[in-house]
Amino acid sequence: MAGKADVIIDFRGGISSISLLKTTQIFEKMKPLEIMEIRGSDPDTRHDLFKVLPESSYEVLPGDAVEAEGAFHQMRIRKRQ
Numbered sequence: 001m002a003g004k005a006d007v008i009i010d011f012r013g014g015i016s017s018i019s020l021l022k023t024t025q026i027f028e029k030m031k032p033l034e035i036m037e038i039r040g041s042d043p044d045t046r047h048d049l050f051k052v053l054p055e056s057s058y059e060v061l062p063g064d065a066v067e068a069e070g071a072f073h074q075m076r077i078r079k080r081q
Helices: 017-029 045-052
Strands: 007-011 035-040 058-060 065-067 072-079
Touching: 007 017, 017 035, 017 045, 035 045, 045 072
Parallel strands: 007 035
Antiparallel strands: 035 072, 058 072, 065 072
8 A cells, every 4th residue: 555544534334415525624634645545334435525526636546445344445545736
């Protein structure tokens, strides 16, 4: 994996529009090149997140993980400069 996450957001209990709003607020406050790790139980979390973040503002880092024992999905994004 490419570096340690600076921010970890856990959506395993479900994702709502308020959760997405909070995520965008946190992302806006992040410094360039910082890494956000998103954890969720719903595979559509990734799709929902990409609806609210401008595509040009981040890059998806390789190494998405799925932990079989509890349907844990993880993705990491790096804020662009």
